Amino acid sequence: MRRSLRTASEPSGQARHGADMRITRRDFFSSSIVGGPVALAGVAAVEVGQRHRPIPLPEPMRLWDLATPALVVDVDQLDSNLRTMHQFYADRRASLRPHAKTHKCPVIARQQLDLGAIGIAVTKISEAEVMVEGGVGPLLITSPIATRGKLARLLALARQAPSLQIVTDRLQNVRDLNDGARAVGIRLQVIIDLNTGDDRTGIALGESAVTLADAVARAESLELVGVQAYAGRLQHVVGWEARRHQYSETMGRVMETVASMRQAGLNLPVVTGGGTGTYDINSEVDGMTDTQVGSYVFMDDNYREVGGRSGQVFDDFEPSLFVLATAISQPVEGRITVDAGYKAFATDKEPPRLRDIRGVTYQFGGDEHGILELTDPSEPITVGDKVRLTIPHCDPTVNLYDHLHAVRGEDVLEVWPIAGRGRSQ
Amino acid sequence: MRRSLRTASEPSGQARHGADMRITRRDFFSSSIVGGPVALAGVAAVEVGQRHRPIPLPEPMRLWDLATPALVVDVDQLDSNLRTMHQFYADRRASLRPHAKTHKCPVIARQQLDLGAIGIAVTKISEAEVMVEGGVGPLLITSPIATRGKLARLLALARQAPSLQIVTDRLQNVRDLNDGARAVGIRLQVIIDLNTGDDRTGIALGESAVTLADAVARAESLELVGVQAYAGRLQHVVGWEARRHQYSETMGRVMETVASMRQAGLNLPVVTGGGTGTYDINSEVDGMTDTQVGSYVFMDDNYREVGGRSGQVFDDFEPSLFVLATAISQPVEGRITVDAGYKAFATDKEPPRLRDIRGVTYQFGGDEHGILELTDPSEPITVGDKVRLTIPHCDPTVNLYDHLHAVRGEDVLEVWPIAGRGRSQ
Numbered sequence: 001m002r003r004s005l006r007t008a009s010e011p012s013g014q015a016r017h018g019a020d021m022r023i024t025r026r027d028f029f030s031s032s033i034v035g036g037p038v039a040l041a042g043v044a045a046v047e048v049g050q051r052h053r054p055i056p057l058p059e060p061m062r063l064w065d066l067a068t069p070a071l072v073v074d075v076d077q078l079d080s081n082l083r084t085m086h087q088f089y090a091d092r093r094a095s096l097r098p099h100a101k102t103h104k105c106p107v108i109a110r111q112q113l114d115l116g117a118i119g120i121a122v123t124k125i126s127e128a129e130v131m132v133e134g135g136v137g138p139l140l141i142t143s144p145i146a147t148r149g150k151l152a153r154l155l156a157l158a159r160q161a162p163s164l165q166i167v168t169d170r171l172q173n174v175r176d177l178n179d180g181a182r183a184v185g186i187r188l189q190v191i192i193d194l195n196t197g198d199d200r201t202g203i204a205l206g207e208s209a210v211t212l213a214d215a216v217a218r219a220e221s222l223e224l225v226g227v228q229a230y231a232g233r234l235q236h237v238v239g240w241e242a243r244r245h246q247y248s249e250t251m252g253r254v255m256e257t258v259a260s261m262r263q264a265g266l267n268l269p270v271v272t273g274g275g276t277g278t279y280d281i282n283s284e285v286d287g288m289t290d291t292q293v294g295s296y297v298f299m300d301d302n303y304r305e306v307g308g309r310s311g312q313v314f315d316d317f318e319p320s321l322f323v324l325a326t327a328i329s330q331p332v333e334g335r336i337t338v339d340a341g342y343k344a345f346a347t348d349k350e351p352p353r354l355r356d357i358r359g360v361t362y363q364f365g366g367d368e369h370g371i372l373e374l375t376d377p378s379e380p381i382t383v384g385d386k387v388r389l390t391i392p393h394c395d396p397t398v399n400l401y402d403h404l405h406a407v408r409g410e411d412v413l414e415v416w417p418i419a420g421r422g423r424s425q
Numbered sequence: 426m427r428r429s430l431r432t433a434s435e436p437s438g439q440a441r442h443g444a445d446m447r448i449t450r451r452d453f454f455s456s457s458i459v460g461g462p463v464a465l466a467g468v469a470a471v472e473v474g475q476r477h478r479p480i481p482l483p484e485p486m487r488l489w490d491l492a493t494p495a496l497v498v499d500v501d502q503l504d505s506n507l508r509t510m511h512q513f514y515a516d517r518r519a520s521l522r523p524h525a526k527t528h529k530c531p532v533i534a535r536q537q538l539d540l541g542a543i544g545i546a547v548t549k550i551s552e553a554e555v556m557v558e559g560g561v562g563p564l565l566i567t568s569p570i571a572t573r574g575k576l577a578r579l580l581a582l583a584r585q586a587p588s589l590q591i592v593t594d595r596l597q598n599v600r601d602l603n604d605g606a607r608a609v610g611i612r613l614q615v616i617i618d619l620n621t622g623d624d625r626t627g628i629a630l631g632e633s634a635v636t637l638a639d640a641v642a643r644a645e646s647l648e649l650v651g652v653q654a655y656a657g658r659l660q661h662v663v664g665w666e667a668r669r670h671q672y673s674e675t676m677g678r679v680m681e682t683v684a685s686m687r688q689a690g691l692n693l694p695v696v697t698g699g700g701t702g703t704y705d706i707n708s709e710v711d712g713m714t715d716t717q718v719g720s721y722v723f724m725d726d727n728y729r730e731v732g733g734r735s736g737q738v739f740d741d742f743e744p745s746l747f748v749l750a751t752a753i754s755q756p757v758e759g760r761i762t763v764d765a766g767y768k769a770f771a772t773d774k775e776p777p778r779l780r781d782i783r784g785v786t787y788q789f790g791g792d793e794h795g796i797l798e799l800t801d802p803s804e805p806i807t808v809g810d811k812v813r814l815t816i817p818h819c820d821p822t823v824n825l826y827d828h829l830h831a832v833r834g835e836d837v838l839e840v841w842p843i844a845g846r847g848r849s850q
Contacts, residue, residue: 067551067574067850101792123793124764126492143764143793146753146809149492169754170808200762200790201754232791328571329594329626337625339549339568342821343849347773348789364773365625366657367526367820368548368568368849383595384571395792396767399825402847422827422846424768424793425492 052106052134054406054414061412063405064386068326069340071401072388073416075408077320078108078297084317085279085296086115092283097121097140097272099294102395104420105404106134108297119163121272121292125153126423128164134419138163140272142228142292144173144193144201150425151176155184162186167193167228169203174215174222181221189225190216191270194257196231196250205257213261213268226270227261229254230292235277236302240309244281251285258287277306277314300394302349322355322388323397324405325370327381336372336381340389343367346396355388357381362389399424477531477559479831479839486837488830489811493751494765496826497813498841500833502745503533503722509742510704510721511540517708522546522565522697524719527820529845530829531559533722544588546697546717550578551848553589559844563588565697567653567717569598569618569626575850576601580609587611592618592653594628599640599647606646614650615641616695619682621656621675630682638686638693651695652686654679655717660702661727665734669706676710683712702731702739725819727774747780747813748822749830750795752806761797761806765814768792771821780813782806787814824849 063072089096098112099121109120109131119138122128128139144167145154158164158181168174168190181188192213195202203209209227217224231250237243251273261268274282274291276299282291295303298321299314308314325340341364345352352370354360359376370389372381381387391397398404404416488497514521523537524546534545534556544563547553553564569592570579583589583606593599593615606613617638620627628634634652642649656675662668676698686693699707699716701724707716720728723746724739733739750765766789770777777795779785784801795814797806806812816822823829829841 065574067578068572069849144753147493147751147811149490153492169756172808195756199756199760200794200796202756204757326571328569331594331620331624331627332629335624340849342771342773342818343824343847346767347771347821348767367824369625371625383597386572393767396772399768399792400847422768422825424494424765 051417051419052130052136054107054416055403056414057412063324063407063410063412066324066386066405066412068324068386069344070324070405071398071403071418072322072324072405072407073298074318074320074322075406075413077318078406081296081299081317081320082111082115085293086117088280089283089291090116094283094285094288095290097290097292098297099123099142099275099292100127100131100136100420102294102398103297103404104130104398104418104423105416106131106136106419107416109134109136112297118290119165121294122420124424125150125157126425127420128157129153130420130423132157132161132164137161138165140165140167140191140228142167142193142230144169146173148176151180155180155186155188158186158188159184163189165189165191165225167191167201168212168216169193169195169201171212171215174212174219178219178221187221187223190222191225191272192216192227194227194229194254196229196234196254196273198230198232200232202228202230205253206260209257210260210264210266213266214264217266224266224268226268226272226289227254227258229271229273230275231273231278232275235275236306237277238305239307240314243277243306247278247281248285251282251288255285255287276303276317280309280316295394298391298394298398300349300391300397301353302393319355319390321391321394321398323352323391324386325389327372327383327385327387328369330383334374336374336383337365338362338370338372338387338389339368341366341369343400344370345389345391346393346400348396349392352389352392355390357387476842476844477555477561479532479841480828481839482837488749488832488835488837491749491811491830491837493749493811494769495749495830496823496828496843497747497749497830497832498723499743499745499747500831500838502743506721506724506742506745507536507540510718511542513705514708514716515541519708519710519713520715522715522717523722524548524567524700524717525552525556525561525845527719527823528722528829529555529823529843529848530841531556531561531844532841534559534561537722543715546719547845549849550575550582551850552845553582554578555845555848557582557586557589562586563590565590565592565616565653567592567618567655569594571598573601576605580605580611580613583611583613584609588614590614590616590650592616592626593637593641594618594620594626596637596640599637599644603644603646611646613647615647616650616697617641617652619652619654619679621654621659621679621698623655623657625657627653627655630678631685634682635685635689635691638691639689642691649691649693651693651697651714652679652683654696654698655700656698656703657700660700661731662702663730664732665739668702668731672703672706673710676707676713680710680712701728701742705734705741720819723816723819723823725774725816725822726778727818744780744815746816746819746823748777748816749811750814752797752808752810752812753794755808759799761799761808762790763787763795763797763812763814764793766791766794768825769795770814770816771818771825773821774817777814777817780815782812
């Protein structure tokens with residue numbers, strides 16, 4: 001009787017296969033224990049797909065019935081964000097390649113693809129594995145890999161999903177990718193990761209990048225697909241004009257390197273980069289073929305503060321994500337404790353705010369609690385009440401939860417597994 | 426062939442029960458989707474227990490083979506911490522009631538019980554559900570609940586585990602607990618949560634606390650077990666003498682309230698409180714019956730800095746936990762990028778440090794990356810290398826990972842499921 005629930009939330013198809021208790025080394029290394037899914041062989045697609053699809057509710061349920069802290073997405077606001085972005089790109093030369101590092105949720109990735117995205121970006125191999133498992137693609141892995149273990153997983157995945165693309169930023173890595181691809185008999189699609197000034201990953205612009213691209217083009221088991229020019233630090237430059245200025249300048253230098261590559265005879269169909277903060281700037285950069293927007297699906301307090309084209313708040317997209325918390329104690333007058341703390345929110349940015357009630361501030365009260373200071377509350381809050389809290393930074397907050405509760409207004413519609421949660425490997 | 430791996434890491438016993446796809450409302454509300462485990466009826470204990478036991482390795486494995494970022498515990502250091510604490514308490518009047526909010530790992534909870542702990546503390550209902558499922562107990566839930574949904578889950582759990590204890594800090598909550606306990610035909614064990622000055626949860630010291638305790642004692646379906654006097658803010662007072670001074674003063678006031686309760690004829694076998702920062706102070710407080718130590722199992726940078734009895738570093742326990750990360754890129758001279766960022770560490774405290782190499786600092790490089798500045802490295806670090814990083818704050822960092830890799834030196838011994846990860850409900 002409970003079977004459907006279990007199989008909907010866990011990839012338990014494996015459990016029915018005989019009683020052989022032996023674990024091989026290969027099984028182990030391809031398992032979720034070390035960061036990837038258990039190997040897929042022998043499991044019907046429909047079973048594997050079950051943690052990548054919405055989980056229906058047994059009967060109507062209200063937002064206020066959710067066990068808290070709960071991560072909740074307003075589907076109308078999400079849908080509005082998706083449509084706004086895709087409509088904006090409908091008549092642009094550049095395309096959309098949304099980044100799944102934000103939502104880690106195959107359900108949303110499929111919505112993005114259905115609206116016309118040319119593919120989905122992911123950061124790590126384990127995230128790619130989850131998306132392939134859920135039938136999401138084509139995929140671009142936007143961070144380079146550097147070990148034999150990850151290479152083995154990449155190659156296994158590329159055999160399953162031949163459209164898989166990976167970035168590289170080192171000559172030795174090109175040799176390793178080529179040797180590996182040849183060994184397993186595939187042609188691997190590779191994108192040159194450029195250091196646009198973030199100094200995080202990527203090869204320096206100019207001659208060394210041209211040399212690297214040339215090495216990929218010459219490698220018999222690799223296919224040079226293009227370049228990635230992601231400028232993370234510029235997504236959050238405050239003020240749209242300042243952001244556009246800095247971004248355009250940076251991409252101008254990127255395009256000089258791209259021109260040098262083309263002068264060297266290299267074919268580069270893809271020039272990918274950009275993010276939510278530059279979605280309407282990257283789209284205008286001459287030569288950019290697609291934009292890796294992530295946060296626009298949910299937005300967060302941090303992104304709203306960078307300002308938009310039309311004002312001090314970047315409000316082109318709606319804050320569709322929130323955490324529902326419960327007031328569990330009132331230790332002193334004017335103060336209410338809620339059940340959501342460090343384990344419910346990413347803490348790399350400012351603390352969350354109340355979404356519906358003014359005159360109340362939230363501060364962290366440790367791992368499990370938040371403290372509401374009721375300075376001049378626009379609505380009373382008493383113990384037992386549930387409150388909606390904003391998301392300071394969406395990506396690492398989503399990464400704390402196993403499920404996203406999809407609501408319309410105050411009605412819970414479905415539960416969406418965050419299948420990529422914790423997949424940072 | 427892969428069955429054993431899957432059943433070892435997922436509670437998939439349910440999957441074998443027929444093909445009835447119907448989800449009842451009751452199933453749904455007791456399910457992991459809303460924060461609790463799928464109801465246990467009909468699943469053999471041995472199957473349910475599988476995600477609460479160590480997962481053996483197929484063959485010997487080295488630390489350096491782990492897919493990164495990986496959360497790793499040095500079992501010798503963990504064992505040393507466990508033994509140091511339990512030996513310290515061996516001849517004290519107070520007992521140990523370790524708090525599982527730190528490790529969320531039934532494997533470690535059982536080690537604590539095996540060494541003589543009188544019980545295990547947990548913060549939330551969902552954490553308690555995981556521990557009961559894993560056969561861990563007796564349990565004390567140290568944070569009050571405030572909704573009917575949580576009450577229903579509490580009562581269901583108390584029927585399964587009659588030794589379960591819960592705190593309360595409000596008269597209305599006492600009525601609700603009593604009504605619920607009577608309705609399901611149990612006698613629920615209740616502890617009065619006192620506000621020691623944290624102003625987070627707990628009833629004010631003095632008369633109102635006595636009234637509340639009296640209400641519990643008079644409630645026919647409740648059993649008054651004692652009081653909880655947790656002082657979170659005092660665990661991290663820098664300097665052992667200052668900590669002892671402030672803690673003793675606070676506990677003096679707590680004991681006045683306890684004395685008033687006893688003068689009112691109330692029986693209070695339990696007075697619980699304290700934490701790792703006051704483990705050797707709480708043990709000396711006259712009237713304290715047990716100490717809720719959590720972080721001592723792993724320690725973290727933050728705790729080390731509060732100072733110990735014998736010096737500026739609180740080094741009574743060893744830092745047994747670390748994150749293994751891989752150097753994946755060298756964008757510029759003197760800088761190396763690793764694959765562990767906001768999604769690999771809690772960020773509410775200072776950034777992590779390198780465990781083995783001096784002259785290198787870590788700074789966050791976004792959700793997925795960390796930046797190592799190689800000022801004057803005591804050992805070279807090149808792309809492909811793996812490095813061990815310290816834990817700034819253990820509890821919320823553990824909460825990011827599904828598995829804890831247990832190592833001895835450089836050998837991986839087992840993988841321990843962090844069964845309570847994400848269970849903040």
